[in-house]
Amino acid sequence: MTILLDAAQAADHAKGGMPQLDFSTYPSQIFWLAVAFALLYLALDRVLIPRIGGALEERNDRIADDLDIAARKKLEADEALAAYEQNLARARAKASAIIAENHARMEAELTEQAAAREAELDKKIAKAEAEIAEARARAMSHVEDIALDVAATLVHSLGGITPKPAALRKALETARPESLS
């Protein structure tokens, strides 16, 4: 540092002071500084800062726009997914409703058929029973005649006489009154 000071002092003596303190150069320095600085300021203010700032702003806007678009697309996708799921749920519900309906209808049909078959069978049974009863009644009505014939034959064979049918019927009724009533 002392070397520097010595050198500086030596220079001072040689040149008569620092060039920085030569006031005669001040007007020129300040004038040209003003000119240069004014040029720089105008170029920056009018042209360069708007241009660079504009480019930066444009980029930020573009990025913000792209983010917006992405967000909107995502929303749309979410909505589509929700709609799809809703449709799927509706389709499932519809399918199970159809299955349940078919099931019920088939069951109803089956019961109806079974009831019809049963009714038919009942009718047939009833008819058959009626026929049996009729046959039986018919058979029963013949029994008396047969009994009268047998009795007449027996009387004829044993006694050698031919009984009057009315007397024979009366005799038969007194013998077994409960069976013919």
Added chain:
Amino acid sequence: MDPLHQFNIKRYGSFHLFGLDLSFTNSALFALLGVAVVVAFLALGSRKRALVPGRMQSLAELFYEFVAQMVRSTMGQEGFRFFPLIFAIFAFVLISNVMGLFPYFFTVTSHIAVTGALAFMVILIVIAYGFYRHGWKFFRLFAPSGLPLPLLIVIIPIEMISFLARPFSLSIRLFANMMAGHALMEVFAGFVVMLGGAGAMGVLAILPFATNTAILGLEFMIAVLQAYVFALLSCIYLSDVSGEHIGH
């Protein structure tokens, strides 16, 4: 070897106006050259305005964002009216400091006349904006609110002196840093030449040469740092008189 020789102002021709010597000089040449370099750099960087920036555009935008961040962090949104001013101050001081480190280049900011003019411009803008923004309440800057009277009697003169000292500290800091660094490098360069011409002792010239190389690196850092300090202090002085600091 005169380490101050490099600071000499050389007149190219003669130009007088209103009795003032406004001759074109090496200082004027390098000031205009620096402006041309800054404008060319930023014009080239903003030529394409591409959505995805190239190398030059990235650099220009980095530079822009750096200054914008400095303005934003000190002055907020209100400070953006001063953005071109701060940008111009930072760019001018930076390019002058850095260009001055090239051999045979004149360092515009190594002269107190230049740094002083810049500093006084800043302070005058601060005062003008303070009055424009707050009227006579501008003087509240010297009287922090909430202080008792006895303290105010002490504080107000201190604040006034510190305010008045600002242009001097601002200008001398920059000019002295530039001048001292350049003079130091020239002194060491002189040692290299002296030792190099000393026969067998010439090998020792490597020592000041190595030192000078290291100092050159340091000087580049100082060149950038001092430009940043000058611009940042300008921002802070302006923010002192913006809305936030002086109440209504």
